[in-house]
Every structure is written in C-alpha cells, then in structure tokens.
Amino acid sequence: MSEPILKVNHLEKSFGTHQVLKDIDFEVEKGEVISVIGTSGSGKSTLLRCINMLETPSGGEIVFEGTPVSYRPKDKNHFRSRVGMVFQSFNLFANMSALKNCTIGAEIVGKKNKQEAEALARKYLKVVGMSAYRNARPSQLSGGQKQRVAIARALCMQPDLLMFDEPTSALDPEMVGEVLAVIRSLAESGITMVIVTHEMMFAKEISSRVVFMDAGIILEQGTPDHVFNNPQKERTKEFLSRYRQG
C-alpha cells in the first residue's frame, strides 16, 4: 500500500481546560475526497486548523508525505504551501485584485516568475468561472464569487492536498450551489480533498470517505453508503436523522 499523503497521529488540542480534539488518528490517501461531518463544536474545523497549524496542536504529530512536520516556521510554511486551505470567511487579501490574490502565493512562495504565476492564475480563475472578474477587488464581489476566487487562490499553489473549512456556511442558498459546483468539478478531476461541511447531500454524493466527528473524536467513518445508510453508532444515527427530517 502506498504511503498516505497525510497522517495525523494522536492529535490533541485544548483551549485552556477545554479539550477540543482527543487523540485523533486520521489518514488521507492520494486521490481521496473526504468529507468531515458532525455538529458544530465537535472539532471538525479545529481538526483542519490544526492540520495546517493555524492552531498549534497540544499534542501528537502530523506526518506529511512520510515526514513529520516540525513547528519551525520554515518547515511549517513549506508544508502549508503544499496543503491548500479554503476558509468559511474566504480570507481573500482585501488590498489585491482577484488576479493578484491568486498570483501572489505562486510568486513569493512558489518562486514562479510573473508570467508563470499569471498563467496559473488565469487558468484556475477560469476553472472556477471567475476570470471575467480578475480585476475586481474582494469587496466588489459577492460571497459566492469571493469563495470561488479563494478556491482559485488555493489551486494556484498546486497543492497536494486541498482542505475546505465549511466553504459554503457563510453563503446564501443560491451561492452555495455555484461553490459546490466548483468543488464537485475539482473532486472529479482527482484532487485530494478534505471537506468540512454541513451539506449532507453533497458529502454523500462526492466523497470517497465520510468521517463523522463527535465531541472531539472520530466516532465513525467509512464509505458514504456506510455512514449515511448504515451507521453503526447511535450518535451518528441521531445526527443524520435530524438532517433527514430537515
């Protein structure tokens, strides 16, 4: 069996005395599309944020392509440049155009020259259907448009793994569709992804594996069919039944 892209061993995270993640073991194989579901506060977002070290884990290790990632700024930054992240609140650079948002990482982190970076940016802005807006500032775009630019920005780093932290939670229902369509097309193109989401139908449809988190642990995981149609744990059934009703 091939080496997993990402391996999380015994990951712990506490905020003060409140333990958010408890001894998490988690692996991502190349080409997988993993959805992480669970109630708010179950630790899904914290898991993603610990994986790319936006939060410093309290314990455990993260192994990327066989090498443990150290907390030294240089290692950490290199690791982050290989792992893309799309946020709930977009976090586009407010002082830059859509195009510049996409080129800046490739230029100053990826050490590409201006032409190469721009070519990449144009390519991925086209993938997300935003190249017409490349001169617009984030403040001039709608939520769905911002999120699509944010996805293009992450893609411009040509990451080995792309993580989404509730990418549609800040969007109105109409915009959710346009963003999910982009993510779906990326899933089909074979990019390795981890998606934290509350869109159950979407998770069921595009994932190769679904992870259900509850109270800081991974309670249950498996194929979408397993988790959605045949959950083993009471808690998982309870959680999913609420979505069915709704």
Next chain:
Amino acid sequence: MNMPATFFGWVAFLVEKYFLDFMRGLGVTLELAIIGTILGCLIGFVVGVVRSVVVDQGASPVSRGLMWVVKATLAVYVEIFRGTPMMVQATVVYYGTMSLWGFDIPSFYAGVLVLALNIGAYMSESVRGAISGIDPGQIEGGQAVGMSYAQIMYHVIMPQVFKNLIPQIGNTFISAIKDTSVLNVIAVTELYFAAKSVAGTYYKFFETYLIICVIYFVLTFTMSRLLQILGRVLEGSRNYELILDNEDEAEVTES
C-alpha cells in the same frame, strides 16, 4: 517716526515691518513639521510593526529572547516620550547632549530630533492599533498559502494599515505644525520664536501673537483641506470592468 495709534494700526505696522521675520519663522516651522512628520512616521511604522510582531511558537528560544528585549526597549521609548511634555524633552535633549557628551548640536537639529521621536512614539501606537484592527483572516489567508510572517506583513497587512492611517498621518502633520512652537525653548527660530522677538521690541504682545495665531490657523486649515483632497484621490475609483475575453465565461458565471 510716527507710531500707530490704533490696535489694527499696530497690527498692520508689525506685519509690514517684520514680514520677512515672520516668513522666515514660518519657513522654519514648516521645515520642522515636514521633516519631523516624515521621520516620525518612519520611526512610528518601524516601532509599531516590531512591537506587533507575533513571535511564532515554533521559533528558537534565542530569537524569542532577542525579540523580547527589543520589544521591551521600544516599550520604554514609547512610554517615556508619551509620558513627558515635549517642551521638557526638547530641553533635556538639547542641554543633555551638551553636558553629557560635550556635544553642541544645533538647536534646529535637536528640535527635529525631539519632534520626530515624539511623533514616532504616538504614531507607533496608532500603527499597532491599525495592525491589530486588521481582520485576523487576512493573516490566515497568507499563512494558508505558505507565506512567512514577514511576507504577510509586507504584502497584505501593511498596505491596508497604511491606507487606514493616511488620515492619521494628516492629523499628525497638523499637530506637528502647532507643536513646533514649544521648540522656542531651545531657541529654534521658528514662528513662535520670531514672534517673541518681535513682541519684545515694541512691547506689543497681543498684536504680535494675534498675527501668528492667524498664520498658524491659515496654515493648518489649508493643510487639512489639501489632505482631504489627497485622501479622496487616494480612495480611488470603486468601479471595475468585467473582462469578457473567453466564450465559456458567461455560462459558468450563471450556473
């Protein structure tokens, strides 16, 4: 020589007779304010940025210790310059350099130094505030693509901070114009100093100080108007154009 009889007669007389002295004083005042503001803002930006540095938890103990010392030193500087009157700072710097190191710095340079350090202390606090006022998501956005702290600061945070601070820089400049007047204590020949000499000649204090009062006001008022216009220009256009150069565009945007 016929002496003027009325109040306004005296004002007119003094303006006419000492026109060049007032203008020279005005020139020095402007020079001090401009150089002081520029240097002060530079100091303020550097100090504010350094004091805002978030030391990475993964950084080595040596660099963390070093950073602590630098930050503590800068905190002392800011507190001292914010906590003492500028007039006192001017005398301490001017006479202090002389008696401590036998160093006779020209009063103009001592004045510029004090003004710049003073503005720097205040400006650094504004810069710190402006940096912490930027949405933390901007930093996370940078971290997520692998940018270093310095790169995030330079490319993302500081351009936004600078834009937000432009009005503050304008205010600082206007304050600086007024604050230069206290530098007369170390005999910097700025506008207030010039007025003091003029007033003493004929013992016409009210008339003389009224003249420079008007000069100060006209100066600051003109400057604040100019800065307003500059602000509006820098604000830039809120319009942008769609660039429809590929056929498939329309279809994707509508989905």
